[in-house]
Amino acid sequence: PEGAEWNLVLVNEDHALPRNFTVDTVEMPGGERVDARIADSLNALLQGARDAGYHPFIRSGYRTREQQEQILNERIERSVEEGTFILLARQKALRWVAEPGTSEHELGLAVDINDEYGDDGLYDWLNENAPVYGFIQRYPSDKTSITGISHEPWHYRYVGQQAAQKMQANNQCLEEYLS
Secondary structure (H helix, E strand, O other), X not given: OOOOOHHHOOOEOOEOOOOOOOOOEEEOOOOOEEEHHHHHHHHXXXXXXXXXXXXXXXXXXXXXXXXHHHHHHHHHHHHHHOOOOHHHHHHHHHOOOOOOOOOHHHOOOEEEEEEOOOOOHXXXXXXXXXHHHOEEEEEOHHHHHHHOOOOEEEEEEEOOHHHHHHHHXXXXXXXXXXX
16 A cells, blocks of 8 residues: 555555565464564564563464455354355454455564463453553444454554554554544
8 A cells, every 4th residue: 555654555445455465474482473673573563461471472464365264264154154145244244354465464563362271361461551651452442433443352463552542541542543
C-alpha cells in the first residue's frame, strides 16, 4: 500500500492488500514468522510477559494468502459438517476469519499470542503493557462495531510505540486513530 507508514497500514474488510504484496519475514522462536522489522519489539514483548510470570507463545504470525484461504475454508467446512447451510456457514466463519487479502496476518505485523498453560491473565497483561513495545490489542470488545471483527484478546498488531501509546491513552482502535 502506497503512502502510509509501513507500521500504520490499515488492512481490513474495506482495505485489502494488493495481490502482489510481499513482506520480508523472519522466523520467531516456536517457528512462526513475522515481518523482520518487528522481531526485536516482539521478542521484547514476549520477554516482558515472561518476566511478569506468564508463558507466552505465538500461536499464529505471518500467513500467505493461500494459508488464509485454507483457514477460512476449514472453518466453513466445520460449520457445514455441523449442519449449517453453506452461505450461513461462510457468514459465521467471516466473523472470526478474515477474507483472504484482508487479514492483518498477511501483512506480517500481527500475531496471536497465547499462554502455554492457558493463563488468561496474559491477555490482561498484554492489553495493559503491549503499547510500551509498540503493539495494540487490535480487536477490543468495545470496538467490534468499528473493526467489524469479534473480540480477540490474543490478536496483537505492531503499530510502533508512539502510535500504540496514543491509541491506548485515547481508547482508540486503529481505524479511529487513522481517521
